[in-house]
Amino acid sequence: MTQEEIRVGIVGADTKASWAKVSHVPAIKDLPGVRLAAVATRSERSAREAAEAFGADRWYSDPFAMIRDDRIDIVTIAVNVPAHRELVLMALAADKAVYCEAPLGRSVAEAKEMARAVRSHHTAIGLQGRHNPAVRRAAELVSFGRIGRPLSARIVSPTFGFGPEIPAAHDIFNRPSSGANLLTITGGHALDLVEAVLGPIVEVDARTEIRWPLVKLTDTDVESVRATADYVGVLGKTRSGVAFTADIEAGVSPENIRFSFEVRGSDGWLSLTSNHPYGFQFGDLKLTSNLAFVEPDAAAVSDGTIETAINVGEVYAQLVRDLHEGTYRTPGFQHALHNARLIEAVMNSAKRGVRQMVHHPRDARADRLESTSERAAIPGLAVLVPRN
Structure with missing residues (x-):
């Protein structure tokens, strides 16, 4: 990937109570060369509110529409585990890099299915510790x-x-x-x-x-x-x-x-x-x-960023390096x-x-x-x- 700025779209970036709100969003906003390009939630109202609150370029009430958007480089899946499989497989089929929260699937069988679908795509799992x-x-x-x-x-x-x-x-x-x-x-x-x-x-x-x-x-x-x-x-x-x-x-x-x-x-x-x-x-x-x-x-995110974003920021920093360099160091x-x-x-x-x-x-x-x-x-x- 030659472009300097990596564009991230988050599925599950709710403003009320979400892991994305306290980790992914502040981590992305603090990392150079990364931009929160879009958010997707379950309703038009919450998606619009999230985009406004987090400074995202676009919002979607349909996560699959966001996944298909050519202006997204990394699709982040930050929703409940039962929804992971369908979203992850769709993102991989859309030729996107995918960062999914852990656990990846509801079972070993689901995790195996998603791992087999990766091929040459870049992926990251949310075992950020x-x-x-x-x-x-x-x-x-x-x-x-x-x-x-x-x-x-x-x-x-x-x-x-x-x-x-x-x-x-x-x-x-x-x-x-x-x-x-x-x-x-x-x-x-x-x-x-x-x-x-x-x-x-x-x-x-x-x-x-x-x-x-x-x-x-x-x-x-x-x-x-x-x-x-x-x-x-x-x-x-x-x-x-x-x-x-x-x-x-x-x-x-x-x-x-x-x-x-x-x-x-x-x-x-x-x-x-x-x-x-x-x-x-x-x-x-x-x-x-x-x-x-x-x-x-020193952590990839600055000292002023909230504690819950530190380790997630490290994942993004490594994933972005992999995308730029064509390497696969991110677990x-x-x-x-x-x-x-x-x-x-x-x-x-x-x-x-x-x-x-x-x-x-x-x-x-x-x-x-x-x-x-x-x-x-x-x-x-x-x-x-x-x-x-």
């Missing part, structure tokens, strides 16, 4: 042997969401068929962070619980039945032999939220922490260690398929009560790949890509 500058530095410290041989790790990932009281709009998270719940969202992000720093997870032993089987819908005062886990515990191992535990907990009061990811090695330790009420994938991360290290790179839909398989292994382990091996269909290629761009495309392979 691995793009955080502190995470990249932590991965560097591990891969360069600064903490010695990694021995063990513990990740604690609490969130205010998925608790005993939720808005009616979030009732979708209580239904397994939606593909959106604590495990697929918070759990998927947490396990992806383990792989970003320590490499591929090869086996998991899991336990899930439903601690609040009846959930109050706060804006309707109705009780809903919860059929998805609101606690997930994982004991796992990475290919390099690191044993780790992951506690993924819902319904934690905001004042008690503290995300932590601690890695201990033979020569030292490092820790990543955050206290954002909705989890680390929403906010910035702080890196500490008992060893000296170079501070993480995309093949990475999303791997994450879906990892989540499925956790589900199966919890359901059957036995340890599960994690399927890595492309592992055999990893040792043969030499270029940085190719290696970066392998899910779970910790690779540091130089920033321009």
